[in-house]
Amino acid sequence: MTHCTLGRPLGRECGIGADMGDYRRVSELQDTSPAAPGSPAGRTPAAAPDASGQPPVKPVIAAAAAKRANASVMGMIIALVVSIAAFLPIVLMNPAPKTDGYRPNINVSAVAQNAAGVAGFTPVAADTGDTFRANYARWESGAGSGVPAWEVGYLTPKDSFIGLVQTRQANPTWLLQQTKSAPVTGTRNAGGRDWELRDTGKGEKSMVLAERGTTVILSGSATLDEFSSLAAAVAKSLESNPPAGEPVATPGATDSPSASPSP
Template identity: 45%
Template sequence: MNEASQRTEPVESGQADPGPYDGASPILLQPAAAKRANATVIGMLVAVLLCLVLALPLAFFTAKPNGQSYRPDVDVTAAANDAKGVAGFTPAAPQLPDGWSVNYARWNKAGSDGVAFWEIGYVTPSQQFIALTQTAQPNPTWLAGRTDNAAVTGERTESGSNWELRDKPGTSTSLILTAATTVVLRGEFSNGAVPLTDLDALALSVVKALPEAGGR
């Protein structure tokens, strides 16, 4: 076999024959291959920048003003009407004072304690949380659980209706109304103490909403 048949690729003038790749020497990209690699990287960067440009306006327009958290649109009256048939009593759907909002309104089936109840979650203007719970089947154990085993510390009167006050410092403060049904208003301390004025305001709204409590 002559020398011409052994070499399939010509060697340009002035360049040494690289010989076979030994697996250790670095591989040098030819200018055309390097250009293609750079173009791919640049294309990826441009695509990322375009995604960011498209996402920023969406984030801007969906941001809540003044740092307010999202508040769901809960129709308490509709939920109360739906629950009335299974509850066996009129679920309270009090009118909210200005600045209040509702997180949820739902009917809860009886659990192991045998107590089914209507429940609404309120957020006060100062971003405190108060849960309203109403049932026709209360028992001492259930009431203790709904009020964090708080001790009875007094009584408050709202528009002629007497509410029992229970307080567990650092945990919760509750008002309990006992009439044809039992209503519990429990204010949590998760974001500071719930003022009694907020509990009083909600209790007054409950009294107005429930004929059994003396409301009109």
């Protein structure tokens, strides 16, 4: 153990002891230094938050730009209103026509007489008066179906349609094609004849009659009452025509005098 005399050191050991005391005081001062403000004593302050964690900055439209955008929208609306106001009087001054449109004037009887020589029978030309309007009448050679036929289209009083087809060469396949494979659902009397009734169940109906060597089919979406009215007129026309296979008189045909035998 080193001893020192008061007021005066006796040797090197006394100087070393004094230096060690100074080092201890410095160490104690360092250990008791005040903690950083806002953080617990003895802990390292937390790092600052990363910049990427900040909420995104919302863009702000300048007042002048917003005013210009609103002005463009209002301009478009005003232009649209002006355009409508300009064309509206023109539309009102030109109302839709009140007529039913073009209606062809088909002389079914004349066309039937012209087709008689090719058909080999006199096609039906139902006298329907002003009740049913024919919109076509023609002889179809049967190039596609293999069955030549007489065809007439009728517009009904209720603006429906009934198509008439007549042929002397009907076969089961052709019959199914004309009736859209509809099953037989019964019979319906019209014009004193029992017509075979076929119904698809989807609005399309057919009435079929085999009479005087030909087969007549009426098909369409009309009501059964309209079918019956047209079928009665067709049956009446069939009665007045000669059976198929008999000589058919063609328009313009005249009997020429036979030549007298020469002496």
